[in-house]
Amino acid sequence: MERLIAGGAAPTQATYGVLISAEAKAGRVAEAERWLHRMATAGHGAPNAISVNIVISAYAKRSKVDMAEALLRKMPTFGVQPDVMTYNAVLDACARAGEVERTEAWFRNMMAKGPKPNSVSLSFVLQACSNASDIERAESWLEALADASGPYAGVEANAICYNVVIHACAKAGEIDRAAGWIQRMADVNIKPTVNSYSSIIHRLAKTGDMDGAEAWFERMEEEGVEADAVSYNMMLCTCTKASDAPKALRLFKQMQDRGITPNTVCYNLVLNIYARRGDRSRVAACLEEMRRLWVPLDRVTYNTAMKTLVKSGDVEHAEALVQEMWEKGVRPDTYTYNALIAACSRRKDACAAERWFRCFRKDGLEPDAITYGSMVDAYVQAGMVPRAEQMLQEARDAGVAVSAGGYSVLVSAAAKAQDIHRAERWLVAMEESQLEVNSWVYNAVIGACARRGDIARAERWLARIGAGRAQADVASYSAVVHACAKAGDLLRAESWISEMEAAGVPANVVTYNSVINACARCGQSGKAERWFQRMQAGGIAPTLMTINSMIHACSKAGDLDKAERWLRAMRDHRLAPDSVSYCT
Template sequence: MATQKLLQTFKKTPITASPTSLSNSEMAQKIAKTLIKAGLKPFETTNSSLLSNLDSHITNLVFSNPNVPLHSCLNFFNFLRKNQSFVSHKPDLQSHLSVVFRLFKARRFAEMKRILTYVAMDSDLRCPVANLVSLVEESGFNNEPNFVEKLCDMLFRVYADCNLFEQGFRVFDYMVSYELKIDDRSCIVFLLALKRCDKMEACLGLFKRMVEFNVEVTVYSLTIVIDGLCKRRRVKRAKDLMIEMASKGIKPNVVTYNTLINAYIKRMDFDGVNEMLRLMEVDKVAFNAATYTLLIDWHGSSGKINEVERMFEEMCEKGIKADIHVYTVVQVIMEKKGFENDIYTLNTIADGLRKLNQPEEAKRWLLTMIENGMAPNVVSYTTLIDIYCKEGNFVEAKKLFQEIKKAGAEPNAVTYNVLIDGHSKKGRMKEAYELRDEMRAKGIFPDIYTYTSLLHGECIFGKLDDAVELFNEVRQKGLPLNVVTYTAIISGLSKEGRSEEAFKLYDEMTEAGLTPDDRVYTSLVSSLHKA
């Protein structure tokens, strides 16, 4: 009712034509000029004469005035909304639309969405979408190409964010009726909101309407619905939907399959799991880390030790990184088996634990392996040496380094680099250089990792000239510089206030196609304060 009255008012007094009255026009012009020249300051007083007779006509004239910069328009709009204690007029629906229209023309969609959220959350402003579009047409905003379509699409998302699903469905139906394009990403937002609120019937209903009215359906929207159905234990319905949509050309991806595999495992429906694995093979959908994690966990809980080992080895061979859960499952199973596996698998587990910041667990794993009679190789020793170096335990690290030689093996470049890096980071540069010289004597050429470790150590302890000399040596040898090397030298130069050299290397780094990280930017900024 309130909206109908508002529409009638605007039909009688169109705001985009000539001013409703001279006094209104003059007042709007005065406010506009004040905003342009002085901003909000003149208005921030309870006795401002400019605000005493403010009404909807005046504010709309101000908001639609192209001479008022958009940022000033937004500031004034927010000021009126937040200062109701001494501003008698609150921006009405037309005011909100005027600001939304200007934001649309400026392609500032995030702020446009924020203003529409105010409309959606205010019962005095919220109205049926048909009425809103009528008001747009009354204002002449529909002459701007795609404005109505964008407005409706964004309003659809806003209603999803605000959990106003009934209003959102009405917007969807309106867009279908008037053949307005519905963005599939907006539908994904709405589907996610429905799933989050456990409204799966409505979620499934929207998905069916998307299919019925030829809204673009992707595997992402399909997977959202399947996940929601699985969480409600409607696994058969989820599987049937997947097969139905596959027949229409929407093929499931690895996330879709993982969702169903997880659901079948929870139901202890092993036939269902095997069916999904068979379909993945038919569709040539490769396993990802989540698939392997699910299957390793499943086989582990079922006592299928050989399957766990097979899956883990396959995962490693494909270069897929495992998480701590996978390593824990494999650890437990292999310990039960009595370390009857090959050294490669055992080293992989230890190295994975180390990289996941579980050094004590990695160390325990390797030491237990040795105690159980499994002969360590260079990789095993190198992992342990790296852990001891990071702990600052160079006595134990050196002891293990010597044991490699006693065992009839030879340390490789990785072993030396681990030791050099450990010594360098602790300021033990003499020992680090001795190790580099030993490498050379054995015919192992120092690589970029060797030089980066040494360079980093010199930078940490303020020996920049030595670091620069190492950096130049890397260039002379033609070794490929990487992000870590550049970051170390730039950080070191910046720390000493040598900003000109640091920025020069930054330019060189970017020209080489390397992407600096936050540490580089932070270092460069700090160098300017020290210059």
């Protein structure tokens, strides 16, 4: 436009109008108003009411009441008089700002000086009352309009006006009051619309009153008012909240059978049902149907579909969905990338996870605790423990509180590799971060110490469980008993069994096998038999390892006859001897 004017051309009123409209729609309202003034002073023709109304409406959408009012008052200086649309735009601004008295004042001004207000004008007055949660005031306006000899004679309320009051009542939880206004509409020969009923259905759905919402939905149809996509959205949402997936799917089919095209929200609700079930084929069919019907796929759509793919570890299709998001201009969010990284982790594909982690950052997003946790898990699954440690340390340095799971996988990996120092370091880091450490994490370290035969170290960690919020379980004690047995320290093994029973933790087959093995190492066949009897008295069936340890105990004690009897006794316990049984 500047170049056009600089070139000596005289833009027409329509040209200015297009520019003013574009600026207003883009949210540059001050710039739009500047062009109004430029048009008025450039001698290219006065602005018309439409251009001014566009700017006032733009101020109204941003609740800039003062600016809207000021521009209305300036209109005569442009050589144009405000019309009913101008005043309605100002009323809209006041209503959005919740300024009831200001809205009412403009309405009364219209009644006194013109132009005469219409039903749209009235709807803004009612909306102002609704926004201010003043139901009584809104109702009083409708009551006043019913008086043919009153001050507002000639202004008629339409369905939109009644719907504003119905919505206000429903929003306040006053369903009976809202229902009363629906009846009043019928009494004055104004047919309730789908929005009249939807306000009540929405409120009931929001409060979890599924039966109530369904009853009003049925009543709406009985009254000859056809449900629309929004009404079905509300019912579908109610069903999904109540975990009634079958009813939600029936409603979705009913909607389609009636020729109502579901919108994005409807499809997202149904997609979520299929995603929870892990039904990949139906998720894929839903997506394809949306594409065929030109229903926009939004970020929720893609992320919901991603759930199913992540559960099955289908990285290829998950990546294809992200590619489609980029092509459609739908920006992936943190959930999208976290889902992809988690899928890569499940496939032990650390390289792919790392690639998506870089895309995550390139997209201007900041990794959160889930991101770092998934990356740590991906590296551990791929056997890249040092890289996993670097990632966890990066999270700590960034002040991101990674969950206990991120630390636990490192402790477990180090313990399995018998790298006790590394396992202990990360377990201590968990404690220092005040994360909840489960007994199995402690057990991983205790087990590593036990396998190495470091009884004192295993005992220290067992004692440390009790000092925290976790409780030692049968695996905790059994690991220490096993360590004692491995070292041939029978008395120490037995004392730990006494301690675990005193703590209310019953021994299991692993515990008994360990102590019987300790007896065998010491050649104490008599004690081994007593522990065996105690095991049976506790209702615990012996395993092949149990009997082999009994044979070993008898053999070491030089009692070959008893050892042979234990070999024959295997059949009584439905066990088959193995090479160890005979070699012993």
